[in-house]
Amino acid sequence: MEKKNSPFSMIMQYAGSYKRKYVCSVVLAVISVACGMVPYFAVAKMVTAMIGHEEKDMSFFVMWCAAAAVGYISKGIFNGISTSISHTATYLTMKEIRQRLISKLTKMPMGTILGSHSGHYKEVIVDRVESIEVPLAHLLPEMTANVLAPLLMLLYLFTLDWRLALISLITIPVGMAVMSTTMKSYGENYGRSVEIGGRMTNAIVEYMGGIEVIKAFSRSESSYEKYETAVNENAAFFYGWMKSAQWAMSAYNAITPSVLLTVLPFGFIFYASGSLTAGAFVTMIILSLGLLEPLIAAMNYTDNIARVSTVMGQINEVLESREINRTGKVTKMNGNTIEFRNVTFSYDNENDALKNIDLTIPEGKVTSLVGHSGSGKSTVAKLIAGFWDVTDGELIIGGQNVSDIPLEVQAEQIAYVEQNNFLFDETVMENIRKGKAGATDEEVVAAAKAAGCDEFIRGLDKGYQTVVGSAGGHLSGGERQRIAIARAMLKNAPIVILDEATAYIDPENEAVIQSAIAKLVQGKTVIVIAHRLSTITDADNIIVMENGTVSAHGRHDELLRHSQLYRSMWQAHTGTKGGAAE
Template sequence: MENTKIESPIFRLREFAKPHRVSFIGSVLLAIIGVASGMIPYFAVANMVVKLIGGEKNISYYVFWCSLAAMGFILNTIFMNLSTTISHTATYATLEEIRLRLVSKLSRVPMGYIVETPSGKLKSIIVDQVESIESTLAHLIPEMTSNIFVPIAIVVYMFILDWRMALASFITLPIGFLCYKGMAKDYEERFRGFVAESKKMNNTVIEYVNGIEVIKAFNQSANSYEKYTDAVTGNAHYAVNWMKDCQVFMSMCFTIWPAVLVSVLPFGCYFYMKGSLTIPVFITIVILSLGIVEPILSAISFTDRIGQIRTVVGDVYKVLEAPELQRPIEEKSLNDLTIELKDVKFSYDKESQILNGINLRINPGTVTAFVGPSGSGKSTITKLIAGFWDVTEGSINIGNINIKEIPQKQLMKQMAYVSQDNYLFDDTIRENIRMGKVTATNDEIERAAKASGCHEFIMKLEKGYDTVVGGRGGHLSGGERQRIAIARAMLKDAPIVILDEATAYTDPENEAIIQESVGKLVANKTLIVIAHRLSTVIDSDKLVVVKNGKIVAEGTHKQLLSHCELYSSMWKAHIDAKDEA
């Protein structure tokens, strides 16, 4: 588990940025130099105004100060650009670190966490919310440095010229701050609400896209799909209502703050008429006071972003602090691959029991098939064996070693898992197969494809093995996707193979091809299979009948026909269905 004792989200963000602190410090130093350069034009203008009023007619004097002002602008541009470039480079390296840690974390949490967390929410955190950090982290350092130091330098100089006029320039600021306080009231809470609405919309959009086939089949549309409409409308209404609630304060705030001349001009005229303020100083302060407001407004805008950062970093750490599958690092000696489940109990939510007292022994090199009604717990057992979840009670051992004591990578090396809905990535067929063994050569990939019966249809494709299959393998049929998944498993060459209803959605022709491929895949290996057609597993060394989370019987096909009423009725139903077909 990612562990941190620092509670402040800003400090937590600093933890991610720590490896790049030299770059961020360099960015600050360059920004300070840029700010100092940016002050030169203000002082140049002030000096020229004073001399103009004093009647100075020496052209070289004005050329000098104009040149100095131009140099200040150029230096300011150069150093601020350098500062921003460095801060952006360091920021994107920081975002990369955050995203890598998030994805790494997801590989270590139980599958239950992935299943229970909407994919739209995870996508929003990893992509959208992490990206929102950029605008703050990359710009905060150079721009905030400028926004703080410019007003300070101007105010100090104004106090040197005339402390009364310096104070006069601040009169509108407290009023503006009061308006801003009203505008920013409950900002973090409202932003969290906005993020929640956005996540809800993300989840619904993903659900809508994934279910578009069903929606079209039943003559629905985006508008008539009520859940989608409600999510999109809810997101829009939340944003509009939030804006309405703070619009008055926002308008007052950004009207009052820039109005420094409302106080500077009357006081300046009064002091001038009293003879205590000279025209050169008066005009200089008027010019300088105009340079206070914009940096302050920019600085204030960052306080909103900091509020957003608190929410974003908080969401990031909710993922990073999620409970992990606890596994050791040191590998164990696995000479014996006997699998044994001892009094295994399991619950997804710690309330409803899915498995209750499972005891089973699976010998190496044998074929074990799980059969039983839908929802009886068959797939759950295989996923527990694969280590996707931890058992609630009891233990699962491989060679008398609890799988909790086996490093996750070592455990995964022992197993190849082929499910009924194998995921293919939006990549080439070659790279999808290569996932079974990342160091595999092209020849090894093609041998696995030939053995799994998919080489022939691959070569008929326009680009062969370099064909991009599309998201989830959508450009291929179910049988073709399944054969590629089996090729991937063959390439892995693991001693334990788990097939979770691998032929559930295939036609008889494809099923025959897949069955032949499976025969090659599992030669001299331990095979654990869940099958929806009993005829495909009757030759298994052991059939395990599961009902309501319990093993009710185990044995060969013949033994179960004579001793297990449930299996006998399932077999009869299977034969009757074949006869009707």
């Protein structure tokens, strides 16, 4: 049977060089707890001296009072340093986990990411990783210290009277037995809370993301109902969970610290029988009070252990997800010719989006992919861009099978502009600069001019320094598209994919954009997907897709003569009946 790693062993895999910080934090925490017990020893010494009528001068009591004060102060100092170190190590570890998660997303197939709820990965990367901050920063050092230090004190109690030492621990198993009635199902309940909380998060994200549609179609009531149901479900679950656990936790909190209920009567019996001295009896009473406090604090972390286990399971589920298959053996491609050799591809492993296609996209030419919706043309583009792996067959770029090309190398060769492009909530200048790290302002402006968007950018309130809003919400669809084109042009990649990139361009600017693109893609391998056939009539090669296969290919005039499907599409586009006349 495969050995299952503990949640903390999994976390330590990401701690790396920060493990030493955690060790240092634990050592300081142990010292802190030990210092916190010094006052109990001091009180025990002074009370024993008083009831024993020992002749002690004032310096004796001053010394132990000073020892108690030093213990209190030292506890705070060592605890503060320990906490500071553990928090530093924790935030560095959380950073490492988040960086690995983000890096993992870039290697996963787009289908895996897009097939999940919109709030899932945000919740794991932000909320779930954040939830391990308290267990990591506090549980590791404090739980360890709160167990080790009392054990040392317990050994001392055994030297005084082993019988009373054992009796002082009776309330712990009794309290734990009561609490165990709820802890058995803690892991399951916490897992359910994560699931229900995830549904609530997804409902909130969906509601906020679709607020424009909700308002436009007056669907506020029905849409809010879905959100309200998710919130109520989350509240009802936690209320029910806490209610069912309340009696056991209350009993646990009442029973466990009640050490005097056992120590006092049995201690008196031992004292009365002469088997326990008054000094030892008093010392046992005082030290037993200090013994249980850290142990109870340590046991209170048990729910955090279950929480960490669930969270690390979610994190590892993402980190162990299937990646796009890349061996990384090839770091240089010979040219930019693209070949599909008997390629089959399926999004769901059931229905084929592409079926045994063979096609060649020559280097330095403009190739257009056309076809009805669902014909497979965008799938071809996304496979070239490295968003998915082919299911069967070979995809060759620059004479190399893409399975041998690292994703980052493939990405450097391709500029991808699709119909709906994402803009960051930054300035126009920085959004365009995403295409080329370190590009000068002059280079950015030159790309904007070439893409035909310099004029409208300068007309914005702050020109190139205008913040575009979340997802570019302060701009129109056409303006966002033109900025995305400028960003792709700035990248100056040898392969350019335009997936219906001019969909939002208004007719009066379309000629300008087409002219700009024509100049900027000269000498590059260009793949154009367009729903308006009039924009690709000058393409070097037009590939007609139908039901995931290549129906025909050739130039515009050739396809009008020889392809019934292309001719019907052209006629539908132009509103003519004798399309060949064009």
